Amino acid sequence: MEFDDVSFDKAQALFLGQDSERLIACLAGLNLGAPVEDDQALSIVEAMGWILPGTRTLTGFGWLVSDSCREYKFWVERQRRLPFLGFTEALTETAFHGKAVLEIGAGMGANLMSLSPLVKSVEGLEPVAIYRQMGAILRQREGLPAARHGPGRAEALPHADGSFDxxxxxxxxxxxxxxxxxAEAARVLRPGGELILVGGVLGKFMRKVMSDLPRKPSVIRPGLVTLVNTLGYMALGHRVVAARSGTTTSRPIYPLASSICRLLRDVGLTVTVPGAVLSDERLFRATKPLN
Ligand SMILES: C[S@@+](CC[C@H](N)C(=O)[O-])C[C@H]1O[C@@H](n2cnc3c(N)ncnc32)[C@H](O)[C@@H]1O
Structure with a gap:
């Protein structure tokens, strides 16, 4: 799924046009399941085929467009800054100064936009074409130059050994x-380079499921699948319930911090920050030895 040239041009005109702020708010609201009352914006969203006719139900394509708008709106609301800075002294902006950075799983590229002024170079890798296309449009909206934001998957990076700091x-x-x-991240790091991982672990995930449970019993099944998959991954090294094909964000796993550290050490990295607590997530830093 991706924009063809005609629909890309139409989307670009809309997201750079006069009513773009309302359109972005409308799509972000639909993505979050919030009430959306802007009929004019909704009619544009419907004409683009991003919701089913006469409904507020996002199509598959529309969901990816709206997800990019939600990420972008949150990014603007947090003053266009990286989401994970300011929570721990274990990571500050200086970690990125003058560095050649690769973000894997960059989504529509909000972090790439924040990193651009800090780094020597920044590149994103993202398998979903619509996220990359929306990123290109939203960067233009921000007056930023085009970014290197290419296709690919973390498990087989298209970069040469030692390409990134x-x-x-x-x-x-x-x-x-x-x-x-x-293993791929370690391969593309130069000796002395660093992997920085920010993400959730099992405890946080389970607390979220438990807190959602009273008002949303539908979280039980996916919660159980995630628990089984996470435990399976830690014990066996693979998911018990396979990820769904056609989407890159199904069947998440949230291994314990100790398991993440073990996997980082297994590929020869030296863990320097083994899961510092950020607001909701954890921070891991690991360096590639000099020899
Ligand atoms: C929750 S989003 C995070 C986006 C971005 N890192 C951010 O912080 O805004 C996760 C992204 O990882 C991507 N992804 C999922 N599996 C991937 C894989 N195997 N390799 C690379 N990216 C992947 C998804 O397509 C999605 O865009």
Whole structure:
């Protein structure tokens, strides 16, 4: 699924046009399941085929467009800053200064936009074409130059050995096959380079399921699948229930911090921050030895 040239041009005109703020708010609201009352914006969303006719139900394509709008809106609301800075002294902006950075699982590229002014170079890797296309449009909206934001998967990176000072993973490791993804991250780091991973672990995930349970019993089944898959991954090295094909964000796993550290050590990295607590997530930093 991706925009063809005609629909890309139409989307670009809409997201750069006069009513773009309302359109973005409408799509972000639909994505979050919030009440949306802007009939004019809704009629544009319907004309683009992003909701089913006469409903507020997002189509598959519309969901990816709306997800990008939600990410973008949150990014603007947090003053266009990286989401994970300011929670711990174990990570500050200086970690990125002057570095060649690769973000794996970059989504529509909000972190790439925040990193651009800090780094020597930044590149994103994202398997979902619509996220990359929406990222290109939203960067234009921000007056930023086009980014390197290419296709690919964490488990088989299209980059040469030793290409980056820093590899970044933010809220993305849960969808990956961790052992090959970490091996690939270690391969593309230069000696002395660093992997920075920010993401959830099992405890936080289970607390969220338990707190959602009283008002949303539908969380039981996916919660159980995630628990089984996470425990399966820690014990056997693979998911028991396979990820759904056609989507990159199904069947997440949230291994314990100790399991993540073990997997990082297994690929030859030296763990320097073994799961520092951020607001909701954990921070891991691991360096590639010099020799
Ligand atoms: C929750 S989003 C996070 C996006 C971004 N890192 C951020 O912080 O805004 C997770 C992203 O990881 C991507 N992803 C999932 N599996 C992947 C894989 N095996 N390799 C690379 N990216 C993957 C998804 O397509 C999705 O865009």
């Amino acid at each position: 820093t590899v970044l993973l933010v809220s993305a490791h849960q969808y990956m096959e961790l052992a090959p993804a970490f």
